[in-house]
Amino acid sequence: MGMGTDHVLVGQAKTAGFVPEVWSDEIIAAYKKNLVAANLIKKMNFKGKKGDKVYFPAPVRGNATAKSKTAQAQVTLIAESGTSLSVSIDQHYEYSRLIEDITEVQAQSSLRRFYTDDAGYALSTRIDTDVLAQAAKAQGGNGTAAYNAAVIGGDGTTAYTSGANNASALTDAGIRKVIQTLDDQDVPMDGRFMIIPPVARNTLLGLSRFTEQAFVGSGDSIRNGQIGDVYGVKVYVSTNCATATGGARIAVMAHPEFAVLVEQLGVRVQTQYKQEYLATLLTADTLYGVGELRDKSAVAIAVPA
Numbered sequence: 439m440g441m442g443t444d445h446v447l448v449g450q451a452k453t454a455g456f457v458p459e460v461w462s463d464e465i466i467a468a469y470k471k472n473l474v475a476a477n478l479i480k481k482m483n484f485k486g487k488k489g490d491k492v493y494f495p496a497p498v499r500g501n502a503t504a505k506s507k508t509a510q511a512q513v514t515l516i517a518e519s520g521t522s523l524s525v526s527i528d529q530h531y532e533y534s535r536l537i538e539d540i541t542e543v544q545a546q547s548s549l550r551r552f553y554t555d556d557a558g559y560a561l562s563t564r565i566d567t568d569v570l571a572q573a574a575k576a577q578g579g580n581g582t583a584a585y586n587a588a589v590i591g592g593d594g595t596t597a598y599t600s601g602a603n604n605a606s607a608l609t610d611a612g613i614r615k616v617i618q619t620l621d622d623q624d625v626p627m628d629g630r631f632m633i634i635p636p637v638a639r640n641t642l643l644g645l646s647r648f649t650e651q652a653f654v655g656s657g658d659s660i661r662n663g664q665i666g667d668v669y670g671v672k673v674y675v676s677t678n679c680a681t682a683t684g685g686a687r688i689a690v691m692a693h694p695e696f697a698v699l700v701e702q703l704g705v706r707v708q709t710q711y712k713q714e715y716l717a718t719l720l721t722a723d724t725l726y727g728v729g730e731l732r733d734k735s736a737v738a739i740a741v742p743a
Contacts, residue, residue, distance in 0.1 A: 468558025525729030
């Protein structure tokens with residue numbers, strides 16, 4: 439963006455109109471770059487709308503009925519038995535810094551880049567953490583840190599027990615079993631993904647099935663966290679994977695319809711010069727809600743920390 443005469447850095451008064459747009463663009467860019475889980479699930483833009491809760495229909499699949507051969511016979515109606523799911527928009531997070539001598543900061547692009555990258559990273563980390571925490575509800579889980587419906591990575595079948603801390607490292611057989619679980623529950627193959635903590639990435643590097651396939655991704659893959667794929671499921675690594683009671687880290691294999699992110703206020707950046715501090719207050723904030731959408735569309739997997 440060019441800098442016109444209104445933006446000449448001749449004093450603090452001239453910086454007030456310059457800061458918001460430039461800093462906002464940079465912070466939003468850093469925020470989007472660091473999102474992993476939030477970019478893989480369903481998103482709903484609720485910006486500018488009122489209300490603190492969104493309802494989603496949850497219809498139940500119907501069965502086809504053989505048509506009677508009798509002339510003029512009526513069709514067989516399927517009784518509606520679906521429910522609705524609600525997502526509360528109750529997460530409001532902000533990142534604020536008091537920046538001394540704003541004119542000097544603007545002259546030092548590396549220092550400004552630190553603030554914008556840090557703000558984007560902090561907000562995206564918070565959202566990704568909340569998205570990944572939804573894995574505690576998958577497959578009928580109770581939503582607590584005990585992850586009572588998670589399976590262990592070693593076989594993809596045995597239930598994780600936080601008291602026994604029986605989490606085990608991912609194996610080829612375990613991954614295949616989790617894929618089968620989703621298959622058996624009619625979860626579409628298209629778009630499936632797997633998000634793992636760094637410790638599980640180390641394990642995957644030792645599995646021939648994983649390294650035989652496209653491990654080294656393209657430039658885009660490296661930037662968005664994708665490290666490869668296994669059996670057609672894209673694999674991403676994230677430090678924001680949850681830690682369960684007992685110390686296990688939680689990976690998740692899911693379909694995009696598993697969870698939803700509702701954004702009521704995207705990343706907003708505001709600045710205000712504080713004369714009493716001879717500094718500028720920079721605040722970036724966002725308002726959103728995250729909820730489980732399709733319970734059977736994900737499986738939580740417990741691996742050792």
